[in-house]
Amino acid sequence: MVEITGYGVAVIAFLAVSLIVGTLTYKLVQKSGRRLIVAGKSLPLFMVGTMLVAQSVDGNSSLGAIALIYQYGFWAGAVIPIGLGVCLLMTGAFYGKKLNKMSMFTLPDYYFRRYGNASEGISGILMIISFVVLVAGNFAASGFILQTVLGIPFLLGIIIAALVVLTYTIAGGLFASAYTDIFQIYLAIGSFWAAFLFFAGGFSGVPFDTILASAPPGYLDLSGLFDTANGALINWAGILALGLGDIVALDFMERVFAAKDSKTVRRGAFMGAGLTFFTVLPVGMLGIVAFHFLPGLEDPYVALPELALNHMPFAIGAAILMGVLGASMSTANGGLLAISSVISRNILQRVIRRRLLGKESWSDSKLLTITRLCVIPVMVAALTLGYFMPQPGIYLILAFDIVFAGALAPLTLGLFWKKANMPAAVVSLIVGTLLRLLMFFIVPPEWAGLDTMIPPVISFTLFIIVALATQKKWPGKERHDVNDYVPPEEDLISGEDLKHFRANAHGSV
Structure with missing residues (x-):
């Protein structure tokens, strides 16, 4: 029997507000696929920075990180926000400016422009798989919150969260993410700090040094970074997979493409990095707090909601629950949209419709319809994975392991090395990914x-x-001028945008 408490009322109200705000952004889409996918390349600094941190501070990096800390120690979970913060620093310093100037809809657009259809198709499939895993982790985190707070089955909880996200993703696309993130993510970050300060200040009735002393040996020292017996290899692998692999992230790059200019991208990425690093201490310490107050949990993924319900003041506990739920839905929203955009634009439109069938591209309004339809099966796939294998946190690292192995090299060397070419990209994508799969076993x-x-x-x-061995037959580009990246396809970039980029090109992207 469902018993609605004050916490339940707060969470239900939060879901309702998220649904209403996200759905109202429907009017901003204006029947345009471009506006659904990248918000018309119009977003200002505050929105870009907020959206980037919202994709970092999600259910995987909060509820999932705390579960990992509860089981394995501080560094096992702290590597998630640390790695994501490093990724945003790298994006701001090296990648964001170049990619924003290319006016793309999706990240596989880059692989097409630089290397052709084969690389576009392979990278697109890898990114689809990667992000279904990511969205599954956030659906699972939302399901755990609703299960614990409302006393409903996990399946029902995950379905409710998925349907809310599905509705406003179809309605407003990236605009829905932009407007819901504003109240979702700052609530999450603020509540993490409020909870940490509550316990650190001894207001729980237990001195904080007593809480820290209850942690097993190796939980809080640096052995998690230097001792292989305490998981150092796994922890560094997590930092690298997220810090570098997450650069090949559909949702991050969706926001990079949506920024109004390259200066906004750079500043927004640094803003997102700073706010992500700002969560390392409170999230890490809440994992240790959970270990003290909730010993012997059968399911560590309910550690944070149990802590919020039973060991915090109502205001802080409710804010934590709403914040984690909102952060999870934010990333799920961005992930659903990004995957659906790749399926509709790169796989269905360009690889299948144009390349294989030789037909014309869809109009902008037709792309909007197809992208919205694609959201539904993507949601079902992620929900199914999240239900049968609910592992927030682990899923986040796994998601970017996939693209770290094969897709990072073609992106990075394509941007910074003029001899990068198609055969090198295809070999890198295929061999890197297959090798990662083989090494898993x-x-x-x-x-x-x-x-x-x-x-x-x-x-x-x-x-x-x-690349060096095949230069004679497939020479790399001699220079990275904006016009080098504009393919002879009317569907890639509008005439208005093309005039704008040519007028503002200064020789180097």
Whole structure:
């Protein structure tokens, strides 16, 4: 029997507000696929920075990180916000400005423009798989919150969260994310700090040093970074997979493309990085607090909601629950939209419709309709995975392991090395990914982490070797002028945008 408490009322109200605000952004889409996917490339700094941190501080990096800390120690979960913060720093410093100037809808657009259809199709499939895993983790986190707060079955909880996200993703696309993130993510960050200060200040009735002393040996020292017996390899693998692999992130890059200019991207990425790093201490310490107050939990993924319900003041506990739920839905929203955009634009429109069938591209309004329809099966796939294998936190690292192994080298070397070419990209994508899969089965548990670290190194090495060996037949581009990236397809970029980019090109993207 469902018993609605004050916490339940707060969570239900929060879901309702998110649904209403997100759905009202329907009017901003204006029957345009471009506006649904990248908000018409119009978003200002505050929205871009907020959306980037919202994709970092989600259910995986909060509820999932606390569950990992509860089981394995501080660094096991802290690597998630640390890695994501590093990714945003890298994006701001090296990648964001170049990619924003290319006026793309999706990240596979880059692989098409630089390397052609084969690379576009392979990278698109890898990113779809990666992000279904990511969205599954956030649906699972939302399901755990609703299950614990409302006393409903986990399946019902995950379905409710998924339907809310589905509705406003179809309605407003990236605009829905922009407007709901504003109240969702700052509530999450503020509530993490309020909860941490509540326990650190001894207001729980237990001195904080007593809480810290209850942690097992190795939970709070640096052995998690330097001792392989305490998971150092796995922890560094997590930092690398997120810090570098997350650069090849559909949702991050969707926001990079949506920023109104390259200066906004740079500042927004640094803003997002700062706010993400700001969550490392409170999230990490809440994992230790949960270990003290909730010993012997059968399911560590309910550690945070149980802590919020039973060991915090109502105001802080309710804010935590709403904040984690909102953060999870925010990333799920961005992920659903990003995956659906790749399916509709890159796989269905360009690879299948144009390349294989030789038909004309869809109009902007037709792309809008197809993208919205694609959201539904993507939601079902992520919900199914999240229900049968609910592992927030682990899913986040796994998601970017996939693209870290094969897709990072073609993106990075394509941007910064003029000899990058199609054969190198295809080999890197295929071999890097297959090697990661193979190493999953052959690397012994005591060396876990190497299966994440080794494939990208080989992928980069093979890319360079193949590119140099095939330059005569497939020469790389001599320069990275804006016009080099504009393919002879009317569907990639509007005439108005093309005039704008040519007028503002200064020789280097």
